[in-house]
Amino acid sequence: MTDVAAIRAAARRARGIRRTPLLEAPGLDRLAGRRVLVKAECLQVTGSFKARGAWAAISALSETDRRRGVLAYSSGNHAQGIAWAAAAHGAPAVIVMPSDAPAVKIDGTKAYGADVVLYDRGRDDRDALGAGLAAERGLTLVPPFDHAQVIAGQGTVGLEIARQAAEAGVARADVLVCCGGGGLSAGVALALEADAPGLRVRTAEPAGFDDMARSLAEGERLSNAATTGSICDAILTPRPGALTFPVLQRLAGPGLAVSDAEAMAAVAVAFRHLHIVLEPGGAVALAAALFRRDAIAGDAVICVASGGNVATETFARAISENMP
Amino acid sequence: MTDVAAIRAAARRARGIRRTPLLEAPGLDRLAGRRVLVKAECLQVTGSFKARGAWAAISALSETDRRRGVLAYSSGNHAQGIAWAAAAHGAPAVIVMPSDAPAVKIDGTKAYGADVVLYDRGRDDRDALGAGLAAERGLTLVPPFDHAQVIAGQGTVGLEIARQAAEAGVARADVLVCCGGGGLSAGVALALEADAPGLRVRTAEPAGFDDMARSLAEGERLSNAATTGSICDAILTPRPGALTFPVLQRLAGPGLAVSDAEAMAAVAVAFRHLHIVLEPGGAVALAAALFRRDAIAGDAVICVASGGNVATETFARAISENMP
Structure with missing residues (x-):
């Protein structure tokens, strides 16, 4: 089982890994109706937290x-x-x-x-x-999410969020995490449990592929009906992981889901207000902050923007179809 | 006159200012034929170093x-x-x-x-x-560049570059800076003179609006023939500043200039490889690294990506017309 000691050990070994910034913009806060802090993992080496x-x-x-x-x-x-x-x-x-x-x-x-x-x-x-x-x-x-060391590595995002949120004066908030199999969500949840207990992970998924949200609600691992059919290709996985699910069952709040159109609109908002490039699957957490406001409590929300490896046509369409 | 003490004092007062990352990507190094480090000031509050x-x-x-x-x-x-x-x-x-x-x-x-x-x-x-x-x-x-405190504030970019380049193991390199009136270039040059004497500023401008390059070559402040007519709107200024020019005359290497098409191609490269959003005027330094390779020496080059406040249509065009 991954624990925070394994995450801290992964952080000590992570010579080649970049500490990504936690970005904010007044215009984004206005759109979301509360303060929004975005952990820009699209700026990570290789363009994603992976x-x-x-x-x-x-x-x-x-x-x-x-x-x-x-x-x-x-x-x-x-x-x-x-x-x-x-x-x-x-x-x-x-x-x-x-x-x-x-x-x-x-x-x-x-x-x-x-x-x-x-x-x-x-x-x-x-x-x-x-x-x-x-x-x-x-x-x-090396499987993509259901592996103790992989979860530990992804958890280093959580160690950074804990420190950066404290520097930003945010002690209590939901931390929305783009979720496929749950490796990033589980790792972040374990890190926050140790270093920032006022911050709570909530998974964000594409609507129709919200296996984690449904599994959390039902208390057992449920599968998606399909693993294709959303523009959020980065986070389409068959079912929650055997290692990740128990962690999120213990630590995460209710899961959120957004439509492809909402993910694309979030790509455009991140372009305009944060000057970062997100792929749709890396924007679902920000989309949840923008379009599921009533399902979130508190003055501030933290979103992990998990990746930016997007096809040119997809990005051009996202920003052109969502002009301010 | 601005000096490094004024820059350090500005850095101490800069509560609201973000320390932006110095980004790299293997694919970018391949394109430029040497190691490229990009200071992402498009991620600064308000979307530019200003x-x-x-x-x-x-x-x-x-x-x-x-x-x-x-x-x-x-x-x-x-x-x-x-x-x-x-x-x-x-x-x-x-x-x-x-x-x-x-x-x-x-x-x-x-x-x-x-x-x-x-x-x-x-x-x-x-x-x-x-x-x-x-x-x-x-x-x-508060004038845009020819002002002692403004130059001091822009110079805080140079303090950060000095530290980040040292962390990245780069002691000797040209530092290409997008240049309008020269406030950023002069501030960075003063900071580097004090903290990283192996790093040398070189201005990057749009072709046809390269007043600084021509002025540095001639040893006197020359004007541009026009201040409109390039897509690099952010850096079209009439002539070098009275305060900025002597600093650059003393510290900067020869100026560089790139075409609008090269600036747009650099916008696309930054999108694809760094996952950041640049405006054309904020991409001319990167464009110089990509398209003026022979005018640059050394194993590494540092580029300041100065801003990301770009019209949606301009950005969509830049990435669509410069597909990999």
């Missing part, structure tokens, strides 16, 4: 395992995180990616020097494919 | 002068900086803006609570207009 978990997992491997290499399956951001962290550790990396992943993410992964293996998201079982490749080549599988 | 000089100038006023209020003339970023810093100090602000300034900047200035007075950039003399308003209402004029 670099943190990847670094934590690979830096925890034995020298022998690192030399053999790592394998990851991912729609894109975990892929880039693993490819980058593996290269930084001198480890070979094989990445299994869905063939419908945005080209920008496939190209980004290849650019870090990884071998990319594509699969059909509707037809193939990526877990079985990944496990097979790992066995065959002696690679260590 | 908040720094504004804060420095207003925080240095007497209580009486602050109560009477301040006046600024600006195409947009200085306007927003002054409007924001004045509001934070409880000072009234009147801003004289050209009528052809981007709507996003005029609206942004009004949103901070300032009174906006528009003028015709081709017909009116903004200096005379500003001086008249200041005399009439007892306002203190």
